[in-house]
Amino acid sequence: xxxxxxxxxxxxxxxxxxxxxxxxxxxxxxxxxxxxxxxxxxxxxxxxxxxxxxxxxxxxxxxxxxxxxxxxxxxxxxxxxxxxxxxxxxxxxxxxxxxxxxxxxxxxxxxxxxxxxxxxxxxxxxxxxxxxxxxxxxxxxxxxxxxxxxxxxxxxxxxxxxxxxxxxxxxxxxxxxxxxxxxxxxxxxxxxxxxxxxxxxxxxxxxxxxxxxxxxxxxxxxxxxxxxxxxxxxxxxxxxxxxxxxxxxxxxxxxxxxxxxxxxxxxxx
Amino acid sequence: xxxxxxxxxxxxxxxxxxxxxxxxxxxxxxxxxxxxxxxxxxxxxxxxxxxxxxxxxxxxxxxxxxxxxxxxxxxxxxxxxxxxxxxxxxxxxxxxxxxxxxxxxxxxxxxxxxxxxxxxxxxxxxxxxxxxxxxxxxxxxxxxxxxxxxxxxxxxxxxxxxxxxxxxxxxxxxxxxxxxxxxxxxxxxxxxxxxxxxxxxxxxxxxxxxxxxxxxxxxxxxxxxxxxxxxxxxxxxxxxxxxxxxxxxxxxxxxxxxxxxxxxxxxxxxxxxxxxxxxxxxxxxxxxxxxxxxxxxxxxxxxxxxxxxxxxxxxxxxxxxxxxxxxxxxxxxxxxxxxxxxxxxxxxxxxxxxxx
Numbered sequence: 001x002x003x004x005x006x007x008x009x010x011x012x013x014x015x016x017x018x019x020x021x022x023x024x025x026x027x028x029x030x031x032x033x034x035x036x037x038x039x040x041x042x043x044x045x046x047x048x049x050x051x052x053x054x055x056x057x058x059x060x061x062x063x064x065x066x067x068x069x070x071x072x073x074x075x076x077x078x079x080x081x082x083x084x085x086x087x088x089x090x091x092x093x094x095x096x097x098x099x100x101x102x103x104x105x106x107x108x109x110x111x112x113x114x115x116x117x118x119x120x121x122x123x124x125x126x127x128x129x130x131x132x133x134x135x136x137x138x139x140x141x142x143x144x145x146x147x148x149x150x151x152x153x154x155x156x157x158x159x160x161x162x163x164x165x166x167x168x169x170x171x172x173x174x175x176x177x178x179x180x181x182x183x184x185x186x187x188x189x190x191x192x193x194x195x196x197x198x199x200x201x202x203x204x205x206x207x208x209x210x211x212x213x214x215x216x217x218x219x220x221x222x223x224x225x226x227x228x229x230x231x232x233x234x235x236x237x238x239x240x241x242x243x244x245x246x247x248x249x250x251x252x253x254x255x256x257x258x259x260x261x262x263x264x265x266x267x268x269x
Numbered sequence: 270x271x272x273x274x275x276x277x278x279x280x281x282x283x284x285x286x287x288x289x290x291x292x293x294x295x296x297x298x299x300x301x302x303x304x305x306x307x308x309x310x311x312x313x314x315x316x317x318x319x320x321x322x323x324x325x326x327x328x329x330x331x332x333x334x335x336x337x338x339x340x341x342x343x344x345x346x347x348x349x350x351x352x353x354x355x356x357x358x359x360x361x362x363x364x365x366x367x368x369x370x371x372x373x374x375x376x377x378x379x380x381x382x383x384x385x386x387x388x389x390x391x392x393x394x395x396x397x398x399x400x401x402x403x404x405x406x407x408x409x410x411x412x413x414x415x416x417x418x419x420x421x422x423x424x425x426x427x428x429x430x431x432x433x434x435x436x437x438x439x440x441x442x443x444x445x446x447x448x449x450x451x452x453x454x455x456x457x458x459x460x461x462x463x464x465x466x467x468x469x470x471x472x473x474x475x476x477x478x479x480x481x482x483x484x485x486x487x488x489x490x491x492x493x494x495x496x497x498x499x500x501x502x503x504x505x506x507x508x509x510x511x512x513x514x515x516x517x518x519x520x521x522x523x524x525x526x527x528x529x530x531x532x533x534x535x536x537x538x539x540x541x542x543x544x545x546x547x548x549x550x551x552x553x554x555x556x557x558x559x560x561x562x563x564x565x566x567x568x569x570x571x572x573x574x575x576x577x578x579x580x581x582x583x584x585x586x587x588x589x590x591x592x593x594x595x596x597x598x599x600x601x602x603x604x605x606x607x608x609x610x611x612x613x614x615x616x617x618x619x620x621x622x623x624x625x
Binding site for chain 2: 050051052071072073076077081082084088089091092093096099100101102103104105107108109111114115116117118120124125128129132133136167168171228233
């Protein structure tokens, strides 16, 4: 039985078929990348997996459990966490509070026990401290100590990307969806991120689904790659297989002049 | 600079020796207040404390969860009428009645919270406004609620008189201690709640509800919970308010009151328990005391009366207090958008870094 399976998934928005019949399997604890030009439906696939959109057809299955059509919070409880392309953090809360929200599904404190949190020995305070310890490991891991108690809205872009990654990790997901994690980062930050993603795979034993435009990173860390164009699957395979596929070259990596343009565009970003 | 040794210190109520010292000083001051103040001022303080409870609850909904309510006077009314009627008609003890009335208000809060799943901003404002007005008019037409004539609050006995355990609070000063204790419990409780999972989920919904949902926060549960908790605070505050006034009618709980409640938390600082306390205190003080007879104040009052006679009407403008209150609100919102809490933060920073 496959660990994570997307079967024949599809969705249309007012007659535009954004994703049509895409299927893929992901092995446990592997890194699986989705590539494709802008507007090809990569983020839409993520939105369907995490429940923000309900697919018109097809199924999403994690460890034999059907996630299709569940609300996003139920899907999160079943072990799916994600980051967003355009960072969606809780801006007027501290880094610590953002990370602690990642522990939400693991905590039980209700209104009454929260109200009567009168000392270190109360159940609510004990739970709080226990989860703060877990989060503190993530703070260490992602090197966020210096901004731990700062408000997220005031942080530089690269740090906010990391906080979002940390928040998703705090959920202790089985599968982690990263939507363009390296967008807007400089080369040095990208190198760090690459190491972190590898570490997350190894230390946290998480399956990673990655949408990424940086081809060096995608080819370097992915176990398998899915290439899509205009909502349709082109090929799924190992980095070497995908790189060689003529349709991928035509649709995404492009011919000589398009490649140059793409490089230029990336440099601008 | 205090070094933290323990994660619990992040969420402790009295997070440092300084905070503990000033909190104790404040408690001592509050508990000895009747020694220095006249009876009228104690009455004023009772109203302030009632408003503090309500404002802290309203801030949970508006400031922390980012929902709006123009109907909190309705929950306030449910609390006031509920407590009084449960005591007079069913003969329930005070504490049972006020908690029951709070829970009834919370139930209505839950119901009003349901449409909040779909409604946002102005639409939610209209829905809650409708609720506030409806409650006022239903109460005004129902005999058991005394109709438009209003009702008299029963004698405030916090014991169980049927069992011979009578503890009658028959003066403003005795009532003051009851309200003070309840207010302290409610404020610290709110502050605790906001430091836990519940408060973080509220803030997450306010800042980005899609991200909150993707992180496992159930929007239905937590939006309705926020309405219910907020309404419970309003209900308890209303229950106490009935006894402070002694006599009340449906029009005590009008639309303007709902708006004044919003003013309190905006002026005090949205999304801060301390801000709500400060805002409720300031606005109530201005409204009931400082600005009540603003036209009789030396110099300022004369100037205002002269000004209004000269430029507006022959007899002078009425409602100077409303005009002044409006100007003060305008000033605070323009110059310190974070409200009094923002001012407080800056003062604290100034002293911490003094003399640099």
